[in-house]
Amino acid sequence: MHVEVRGLNKRFGEFQAVSNVEFTIGKGQLIGLLGPSGGGKTSILRMLAGLESPDSGDILFHGRKVNGLPPQERGIGFVFQNYALFKHMTVAQNIAFGLEVKKWPKAKIKERIAELVELTGLVGFEKRYPHQLSGGQRQRVAFARALAPEPQLLLLDEPFAAIDAKIRHELRSWLREMIDRLGITSIFVTHDQDEAIEVADQIMIINKGRLEQKGTPREIYQDPQTPFVASFIGESTLIEDIGQLRGFADAAALGGTKGLVRPEYVEVGRANEFALLSATETGTVSHIHFRGSEWLVEVKIGDIKLTTYRSLEKPALHPGEEVHVLVHRAYLFNETDSWVTENRLKVDPLPVHI
Template sequence: MQIEVRSLRKSFGGFQAARDVSFEIEKGQLIGFLGPSGGGKTTMLRMLAGLEQPDEGDIYFEGLRVNDLTPQQRHIGFVFQNYALFKHMNVFENIAFGLRVQKCTKKEITMRVQELLELTGLSGLEKRLPHQLSGGQKQRVAFARALAPQPRVLLLDEPFAAIDAKVRKELRSWLKETIERVGITTIFVTHDQEEAIEVADEIMIINHGSIVQKGSPYEIYKNPLTPFVAEFIGDSTVLGDISYLRGFEHVEGDAIIRPEFVEIGNEDEISCLHAAELGIVRNVCFRGTSWQIELEVRSHVLVAYRSLEKEMLEPGCEVYVLIHRVYVFNEVKSGAVENTCKHVKVKPPVLISNIR
């Protein structure tokens, strides 16, 4: 189902949860509302569901204004963060609940529940009570229950927040595959950037009640429109004047350096030694697939990644630091600025100490 929101506003006392918000969602898309806590994500989701009424603005489903319709009349499926399963009902009964409210026949209920048990990988667990299920299984039951009445839109409020990291990663892939199979328009709220990038077709970055940027995960990551977006998506360092860095001139506005823009190592590991700076390793953190290195370069702290295949660096050692590019944001434009020294031969700095 296609969704359109026009000039939506919502306040709670002096707090503005939605500030003149407008957007469109195409039928069958999986959209992530991503942003910090208190940014307005859940309020927008609840207004779409009919659980909160906007102060101003309109919500349209397939061209029909739904502001005055109840959640049931909007045909919304809602999955809550804490599952909200009925503790005294088994898996079958929980999934069947909405179908009984719709007064479906016993045969229709059985067929639909069995279909959803198979879809969600819960076959064989239909007689278990919620306390007999794992967190991942509970979330699948909640998902199946929301899908049972065949809603037109599925809304999920931080659906993986209560699940441990390993199961959460498995459920992300499962959710994306299942939504694609079902073909239902879906919106989920999260403050986890990795989750949004992995699951969503499109992301809406929400902060202070406004949509800061909308686009595919790749588009937003490669072309952030504001320093906030650049910092929120990916690990970034914010700098002011960058003219002190080799290969960069003074520019107005904020500059962002991401770890993947930074190359570190000894003289044999740096691709353009003549364009490199000298840096001191201040901290080393194991990230599972790489080392995260905190560096001091000309009294500024930067972050870089280093492959586990390379020699480990120790805090206090001196390294070459090649900054390939930075993102610059000002009132005129935003975009990447490349290191000009990579194309001009200059004398490289001298590394005093060796990597341990």
């Protein structure tokens, strides 16, 4: 389903939950609504579903305005955060509910249940009640129930929040695969950026009720449009006075410029590990943390604290050790503008050709 939203606003009392949100979603896309808790993601989802009515703005499905349409008539599948399974019904009865309400013939209902049970890998569990299932199984029942009446749009509210970490990974890729196979337009809400980056075709970053940026995970990651997006995605360190860092002196010329540096922009090591020492700063290792596949290193340059990763293959560093730090790039912003800058000194100022 093609979804378009124009100038969406919603207040709850004094609290502006959603302000002036606009976006379009193409058919068959999987969209992640990502942002901090209480940022208005769920309100947007509920307005799309018709469970909440917007104060102003339009919602269009296939170019047709649906503001006045009750949720029953919108043809949307909704997966709730805590699944909201009918607890007095078996798995099969849960899946059948939407079909019975729509007065499908009995034989067709039976067929559809079998199909969905197969699709969601719940064969053999049809007669179980929700309290007899694990979290992951409940999630899949909720998914099957929402899909049963063949909706054109699937909305998922924090679909993996209540599931433990290991199963969450499995379910994520399962969901991605399922949605690809069905080709159904889907929007899911999450506050977990790994989840959004891993699963979604496009991410919409929502903060304080506003849409900060919409783009592919790669665009969001590499080309953040607002300071909020830059600081929210990845594990950024905010540097108040970016001019202090070697290679970014130009930035200081513009007043009030701050910088964000991600761990992957930073390299630490001993002098012999760098080709161009003039671009590096010297710092002190303040902490190192073992992360299984790599070291997480915290370094201090003057009063600036940076974090970065270091391969286990390289010589180990120790707290208190003097090291060289190369900052490859930084995301810079001031009150009016934001941009990404490479380290100016990384390019050899006096190349010697032999």
